[in-house]
Amino acid sequence: MNKHPLWYRIRGLEKMEARFGNNLIQKFIRQRLSTENTVRILELGFGEGVCLLELRALFPDKRVKFYGINDIKKGNMKKRSDFLENAKKFGIDVPKNLLPKPFFYDAGKGLHFDDNYFDAIISQVAIPYVGDKSKLLEEFWRVLKPQGKAFLHIDTYEKFYPDFLQVSKETPRFVIYKKGKLIKVSEHLNKFRKKGFDVRFKIKKGKANRCVLMKKTTTKPLKLGLRYDEDSSFDLTRFNKEKKIRGVWWGTRSVFFMK
């Protein structure tokens, strides 16, 4: 069977939920609907909008509002009404007056939303592309409502990655140096858990998928204390035309130093 030409932008809710297990996202939205007047959900890197549209179809309640950020206008996703076109294309039945709201900018430079705005933030196969991943995590914390949750796929690791990606197997595209030595993202985030920030790093055993789960347990700002080093970070996709090695040349290898 031929792959859909936009296969890399059309992952849906089933794939998203499978990364975290047990339909946690849907369960959390249901739970928030029982306590909140308005429930806002943000997807970072919504691609063609399939996941947001599937959620919209599951939650046609107008108290639930969906938002998405892509860095650029691409594929068939350039304006809000494109959600309706894509819903038709993918056979998803959504109320046409309740389309998700799209935004187009580099989320690694900060989020254009107020503090304490979203009940849930979700993301798959998008954060690995972002340059300043540390700032992005801090911003997610800021825009989450108290007790809000983020379900984030932050990276992927495969055994066939080349040596320079093997040195940081936990998160090949999120590299932290402390006094010249590599430290793991999980180790760094754990320090913040001890300070009352519920930020957990998860790997499904033996799986490629690396995730971060957040629950906004304090309104104190999350400051990860990392400096993004643009000089040693690089966009792997720059090379994918020449190299053509399956499943390697995508995302940004972001390098950070402890402040």
Ligand SMILES: C[S@@+](CC[C@H](N)C(=O)[O-])C[C@H]1O[C@@H](n2cnc3c(N)ncnc32)[C@H](O)[C@@H]1O
């Ligand atoms: C490979 S597509 C994946 C789309 C969809 N999540 C999926 O899994 O099919 C990567 C997505 O991340 C978004 N993205 C990449 N870098 C970004 C950035 N710096 N800021 C905001 N969105 C970004 C792109 O616009 C695109 O929607």
